[in-house]
Amino acid sequence: MNKYINIILALAFLSVGTQLSAQVLDPSFAYKNIDYATFVSLVGKNNLAYSAEKFNVDIAEAEILQARVFPDPELSFEASDNGQRRMKMGYGFASELSWTVELGGKRHARMDVAKGQVQLTQLLLEDYFRNLRADATLAYLTALQNKMLLDVQQTSYEQMKKLSEADSIRYGLGSISQVDARQSKLEASTMLNEVFAAEAEWKSSLADLSTLLGDDQIDFLWNPTGDLKGLGRDFVLSELIGDAKVNRADLQAALQQKNLSSSLLKLAKANRAIDLGLSLGMDYASYVNNVIAPTPSMTTVKVGVSVPLKFSNKHPAEVRSAQWGILQAEKEHKQTTLVIQSEVTQAYHGYRAAQKQVAQFETGLLTDAQAILDGKIYSYQRGESSLLELLDAQRTYIEVQQNYYVTRYNCAAALVELERAVGIWDINF
Structure with a gap:
């Protein structure tokens, strides 16, 4: 009787939903939490590449002063x-x-070109930040995903470690064979290595956040807070395409390039004046x-x-070059419009598919995997199933959990890409 009581006490540690706090992670690793709103704000202020891009506007504005001379x-x-x-x-x-x-309005034409270049540079800077904000958000989401995957690996390791300890007791009591006890210990050691790999992946993603923040300190890393839920949106494709044509800074830049080409043509004609x-x-x-x-x-x-x-006026190369530049800018504007429409359409369908995948997990897959694992644990406790069957159910459950978090990340990333493509932004978590 005591033999079975000891077995039951040993197996009592096996609860799938139990959250254990084993010190398998690096205790010397230091990090500070940061929320998404603060993170994006700091990226806009401190990102070094973005700060360097801002100088292009200053340089273009200085060209206006030069054109006035x-x-x-x-x-x-x-x-x-x-x-x-x-x-x-x-x-x-x-x-x-x-x-x-100078005759022919050369100075005025030069100033128009310089002012048009400033407007173009400002639009390109705006478009640069649109992509930077989206890339930074994806990096933030990646760090969140890696932390969740690390938690899955750590929890699974702790469960396997408890199973290994219980099987050692059962082997000592003669309830299972030595092979089963060794198998449990081997599985626990293998999972521990997977924990170390997941930990390294998580730390690497945190280092990416520091790069985006322009932070060169080495005492700690920034750890994002929040989760991947609450990012669901309902969109209408036709409305998104219309919004993109209004909001996309690169499309506005293509239109401004047309205006700038017209200003260059006026300057070319002015330069022909005596x-x-x-x-x-x-x-x-x-x-x-x-x-x-x-x-x-x-x-x-x-x-x-x-x-x-002005014998050179017999060869109007500058004027012709500017005329071809206008035609080229018109084609590029039309091409940019088509590319944006395609990007929005692709991102929309990608987001819709990701939403369906998340719903598939939340309406059955996670529950089924949990029920199967609980059943295998119960059967293993009663000696009705083998250790390999239990391990297989556990691997399936871990895989389903990991796939769930990956799918949630893919859904959130698809939303980021959709809003990037449209040129809107209301993401917060």
Whole structure:
């Protein structure tokens, strides 16, 4: 009788839903929790790549200042001395101020191009953040998923460890064979290795978060909080495509590229206009004391206008290049529109499929796997099933749990990709 009582006490540790806190993880590993809203906010403020992209706007704005600049005037000085000291031929000085007057609206056209480039750069920066925010969210979700998979592995290991300890007692009591006891111990050791691998994967995903945050400290890593539930959305595909055409910054950038190409054409035409060169000068010649031809000193003031001969206008390469650029921008705008429509459609159907997969797990798979494992444990306790049958049921249950978390991650990731494609954002968890 005592023999069976000891067996029952040993098997009492086997409860699938039990949460055990064994110290199998690295106790020296330090991390701090961070919620999603704080994480995204810090990414927008501290991400180094995004900060570098912001300088493109500053650079483009500086180009506006450069476009406003008028041509610089030129000031020249000359001195002459014929070197005939014995004949007293004298010396002279000359100075001239010249300036190019731009005609044809060149300055205004340059400023329009520079302003258009600023708007284009701002839209590209906005599109960069759209992708950065989505990528950062996927990294956050990956870290959450890896932590959940680690918890599954750790819980499964603890259950297997308890089973191994119980089988050691049962072997000592003569209830099972030595092979079964060793099999239980081997399974526990194998699961422990899987825990270590899952732990490394989790830590690696936390390191990715630090990179996105621009955080170079090494004392701890940031650990995301939250879960993968509550991210369900209902969408209408036609409305999403319409929203994408309004919200996508890259589509707006393609439209702005068309406007910029038009400004470049105006600048090319303006550059064909003839500029005028204005000059104002003064010459001074000293006394010539030569006895044969003495000459008094003389100061001469001169004003001049120069007109360039624009033979280069016979070859309007710049204008033609700008005209082709407009046509190219129009095609690229249409292509971007089609690509966005395709991206939204694909992301929508991917998200719908992921939702169905999650529902499949939540309406039967998890419950069935739990019931099967509980039944196998009960049968094993009564000696009606073998250890291999129990281990097979346990592996199936672990696999179902892991697949469930992976499917929930895929569903959340599909939502991120859908909202990235549409250019909307309401994700929070």
